[in-house]
Amino acid sequence: MTAARNQSAALPRGAALAGARLVLPGGVVEDGRLTVEGTTLSAFGGDRQPGDLDLTGHTVVPGFVDLHVHGGGGGSYASGIAEEALTAARTHLAHGTTTTVASTVTGEIDEVCRQAAVLSELAEDGILAGVHFEGPFISHNRCGAHRPDLLRDPDPAL
DSSP, X not given: OHHHHHHHTTSOTTOEEEEEEEEETTEEXXXXXXXXXXXXXXXXXXXXXXXXXXXXXXXXXXXXXXXXXXXXXXXXXXXXXXXXXXXXXXXXXXXXXEEEEEEOOOOOHHHHHHHHHHHHHHHHTTSSSEEEOOOSSOOGGGOTTSOGGGOOOOOTTO
């Protein structure tokens, strides 16, 4: 619904988007109608009305959730730089991913702690749903692209 969401900011209170195929928790509704209240979809269904934004030929789905993403739009969650993380989050939001869990990669412990400080603040602010630390507590046998020299055994104190 990205295009409609971007257009909905200019819609008057109670305006509607009509004619789209709606993917809802209970099933798919053809030729559906959504009522917009500010930035919230407040009602589903009803007959088309004059002034409805015509979305015929489009499909409207709930916002996507990405549980493992390292960045986007040129910004990296693993950079430890708030502005880069915000760039990534805004990029995903602009393309329909409404919820992201920021993923990092194995690094020096000081760097991972710095990343944690930045990303946890964004999570507290509701910009991120959480943080997924993809290391350094990874098996050497399953390290993939992570630098083996930075891997370590789990350490609860750390």
